[in-house]
Amino acid sequence: MSGGQTWLILGASSAIARALAREAAARGADIILAGRDDDDLRRTAADIGVAYGVHARTETFAALDHAGHRALAASLADIPGILNIALLFGIMPEQAAMDADPSLAAACLDANATGAISILHHIAPLLEARRAGMVVGFGSVAGDRGRLKNYVYGASKAALHTYLAGLRNRLGRSGVHVMTVKPGFVDTAMTFGLPGMFLVAQPRDVARVCLNAAAKKRDVIYVPWFWWGIMSVIRGIPERLFKRLSI
Amino acid sequence: MRKAALKLAGWGRTTYAACEAARPERFGEAVAGFAADAGQNGICLYGAGRSYGDCALNSGGTALITTRLDRILGFDAQTGIVQVEPGVDFRRLMEVFLPRGWLAPVTPGTGFATVGGAVAHDVHGKNHELDGSFGQHVTAFDLLLPDGARRTVVPADGDLFAATVGGAGLTGFITRIEFRMKRVPGGAVRVREHRAANLAAFLSAMRDAAGASYAVGWIDAAARGAALGRGILETAEPIEGVFAQPPERARRVPFEFPAFALNRFSVALFNEGYFRRVPPDGRTRVVPWRTFLYPLDALHDWNRIYGRRGFVQFQCVVPFETGARALRDLLEVISASHQASFLAVLKRMGAGRAGFLSFPMPGFTLALDFPRCAGLEALYARLSAITLDAGGRVYLAKDALLDAASFRRMYPEFPHFAAVRQAVDPERHIQSDMARRLRLQDAP
Numbered sequence: 147m148s149g150g151q152t153w154l155i156l157g158a159s160s161a162i163a164r165a166l167a168r169e170a171a172a173r174g175a176d177i178i179l180a181g182r183d184d185d186d187l188r189r190t191a192a193d194i195g196v197a198y199g200v201h202a203r204t205e206t207f208a209a210l211d212h213a214g215h216r217a218l219a220a221s222l223a224d225i226p227g228i229l230n231i232a233l234l235f236g237i238m239p240e241q242a243a244m245d246a247d248p249s250l251a252a253a254c255l256d257a258n259a260t261g262a263i264s265i266l267h268h269i270a271p272l273l274e275a276r277r278a279g280m281v282v283g284f285g286s287v288a289g290d291r292g293r294l295k296n297y298v299y300g301a302s303k304a305a306l307h308t309y310l311a312g313l314r315n316r317l318g319r320s321g322v323h324v325m326t327v328k329p330g331f332v333d334t335a336m337t338f339g340l341p342g343m344f345l346v347a348q349p350r351d352v353a354r355v356c357l358n359a360a361a362k363k364r365d366v367i368y369v370p371w372f373w374w375g376i377m378s379v380i381r382g383i384p385e386r387l388f389k390r391l392s393i
Numbered sequence: 394m395r396k397a398a399l400k401l402a403g404w405g406r407t408t409y410a411a412c413e414a415a416r417p418e419r420f421g422e423a424v425a426g427f428a429a430d431a432g433q434n435g436i437c438l439y440g441a442g443r444s445y446g447d448c449a450l451n452s453g454g455t456a457l458i459t460t461r462l463d464r465i466l467g468f469d470a471q472t473g474i475v476q477v478e479p480g481v482d483f484r485r486l487m488e489v490f491l492p493r494g495w496l497a498p499v500t501p502g503t504g505f506a507t508v509g510g511a512v513a514h515d516v517h518g519k520n521h522e523l524d525g526s527f528g529q530h531v532t533a534f535d536l537l538l539p540d541g542a543r544r545t546v547v548p549a550d551g552d553l554f555a556a557t558v559g560g561a562g563l564t565g566f567i568t569r570i571e572f573r574m575k576r577v578p579g580g581a582v583r584v585r586e587h588r589a590a591n592l593a594a595f596l597s598a599m600r601d602a603a604g605a606s607y608a609v610g611w612i613d614a615a616a617r618g619a620a621l622g623r624g625i626l627e628t629a630e631p632i633e634g635v636f637a638q639p640p641e642r643a644r645r646v647p648f649e650f651p652a653f654a655l656n657r658f659s660v661a662l663f664n665e666g667y668f669r670r671v672p673p674d675g676r677t678r679v680v681p682w683r684t685f686l687y688p689l690d691a692l693h694d695w696n697r698i699y700g701r702r703g704f705v706q707f708q709c710v711v712p713f714e715t716g717a718r719a720l721r722d723l724l725e726v727i728s729a730s731h732q733a734s735f736l737a738v739l740k741r742m743g744a745g746r747a748g749f750l751s752f753p754m755p756g757f758t759l760a761l762d763f764p765r766c767a768g769l770e771a772l773y774a775r776l777s778a779i780t781l782d783a784g785g786r787v788y789l790a791k792d793a794l795l796d797a798a799s800f801r802r803m804y805p806e807f808p809h810f811a812a813v814r815q816a817v818d819p820e821r822h823i824q825s826d827m828a829r830r831l832r833l834q835d836a837p
């Protein structure tokens with residue numbers, strides 16, 4: 147508690163979110179775990195309470211329930227100290243599954259882009275008024291270029307990147323920092339057992355890197371860092387050639 | 394619960410299983426995934442994969458990996474009772490509780506093992522003679538039965554408790570464990586190292602040290618003749634002081650060593666140096682808990698030093714009465730084989746055990762690694778036979794090569810276990826390569 151920090155973790159059931167919550171708690175912040183699976187979130191809240199001695203609680207949050215976003219944002223008004231937001235929810239249906247069922251493609255955009263923009267847009271005025279805090283939004287390297295294997299998911303993350311860039315510009319004027327994180331391969335439920343993974347990062351390491359970078363007010367980071375190089379190369383390939391590649 | 398076709402390995406990397414593996418991150422997902430129909434070869438639980446052989450493997454079936462069910466659910470600072478999900482590991486317990494003066498009451502020699510795995514093998518530590526096995530500190534656990542029923546099991550429940558503790562994951566999915574931590578006065582132990590010139594000296598030094606809080610011996614399994622059974626006995630006492638552990642400087646074994654890196658000459662050379670490192674009249678050092686309890690953990694993936702061929706660990710316990718003779722026989726066979734590696738451990742055990750298939754019995758336990766080589770099966774069979782003749786047993790957490798008939802003679806309480814298994818899992822929803830090999834599936 148105190149006049150310290152509170153982190154609201156949106157989409158708190160994922161491995162990276164759990165790691166981020168623990169890492170922030172280890173640095174003394176109180177934690178609000180928001181998501182749909184309340185039974186599971188309570189377990190994480192218990193863990194954080196025991197392990198780090200901070201206050202941890204859960205909130206119901208669903209990306210598609212836009213009406214609920216307003217209520218959640220309103221409930222944040224009386225949190226003392228500095229409020230930070232981490233946005234980590236998202237779904238990644240297989241490209242082939244979305245090709246077969248276009249409604250899945252729409253659902254991917256609904257959750258990853260529309261849902262994310264909706265909740266952050268509800269919270270933005272609050273942060274502006276508080277004139278402090280930060281937003282850490284999780285995009286993806288997949289958002290850097292439309293690749294044959296993953297372009298719908300990529301499109302949802304590209305939308306989020308663009309949104310976060312604008313929000314950074316807007317909130318920066320009120321002393322609120324916005325950081326975009328573009329993870330490469332991280333050892334999570336999304337990537338578990340997938341072929342073609344290499345140099346896979348552990349969630350705990352990703353969480354540490356993110357909080358350190360956020361403290362330094364970095365704007366956009368790749369984790370692990372070498373993905374910056376990989377994506378620079380991929381972005382540099384002329385479209386004329388790229389459209390024939392199946393990377 | 395999403396499944397992926399994976400090849401899982403035992404820690405020795407001689408046993409592999411191609412299976413459908415899932416690693417749920419949410420508790421509800423794990424529960425539903427366990428209950429789902431798993432087909433003919435069933436499902437098995439897989440913790441951190443620190444068992445050496447095939448107890449956590451299920452070829453052609455499903456494996457449910459528990460490492461992401463890793464939350465500490467509660468802690469009572471008055472009683473020291475902690476509640477955890479099964480995938481919490483001993484490293485995390487130390488990280489969270491040692492700064493407050495609490496330590497796991499019993500821990501295996503690696504902090505990477507999960508608490509679920511510790512219950513499933515009723516593990517022992519370097520304090521077995523004094524503090525017993527892990528299962529003896531368990532006050533309750535939740536068990537998800539193959540038919541989907543959830544039970545909270547306490548020691549007074551008798552058979553279901555005793556069949557599950559040490560039961561190699563075959564009675565159900567342990568979903569929550571409650572156990573008592575122990576208080577320690579500081580973050581370190583005072584370690585006393587003694588050289589023992591041969592087996593007789595080693596055994597008598599161990600007897601003299603029987604009252605020590607922790608005791609473990611390194612044995613030079615390559616030594617022969619007058620030096621047969623020489624080694625170093627380490628005893629340790631907790632001391633007062635700061636709880637903080639020095640920062641971990643983890644290294645990773647980056648690749649599989651070529652097979653020739655480990656041979657009889659390099660092992661003999663290493664062992665000679667390792668023995669002489671301790672002066673003839675011994676020495677005393679202060680060592681942080683983590684270094685003392687988990688000496689190998691700073692070297693991640695150390696199992697790769699055995700190269701692609703992998704290795705097998707043989708661990709047996711033999712009763713005190715027949716033990717001196719049996720150890721001599723074992724060591725003679727081992728040193729003559731020229732196959733032993735430098736990792737070899739000799740400890741005393743007490744009577745503490747909590748399950749029908751628990752490993753411990755009062756006596757001496759010997760554990761050593763063998764890189765896979767021609768004739769290894771025959772060597773292992775000879776060592777098992779000496780163990781059996783002495784009235785001892787082989788440890789299932791390490792085993793990949795025992796036969797079903799020897800197993801039954803080593804584990805006389807197997808019929809009790811089999812009766813419980815028949816009652817809770819008549820359809821054999823839970824299976825494993827070990828269960829098939831040792832016929833743990835059979836009705837009583």
Ligand SMILES: Cc1cc2nc3c(=O)[nH]c(=O)nc-3n(C[C@H](O)[C@H](O)[C@H](O)COP(=O)(O)OP(=O)(O)OC[C@H]3O[C@@H](n4cnc5c(N)ncnc54)[C@H](O)[C@@H]3O)c2cc1C
Nearest residue numbers: 440441442443444501502507509510513516517561562567
């Ligand atoms: C370096 C090293 C040192 C060791 N030292 C010791 C030692 O000193 N003393 C000792 O006793 N052992 C020791 N061991 C062995 C180790 O403690 C055991 O093999 C332990 O069971 C490993 O735990 P795990 O989490 O890796 O489980 P795994 O090896 O993945 O699985 C072990 C068994 O537990 C079952 N299981 C796992 N989770 C559950 C669950 N939630 N519900 C039901 N069943 C489950 C599995 O089905 C399997 O049968 C050592 C191992 C290593 C690698």
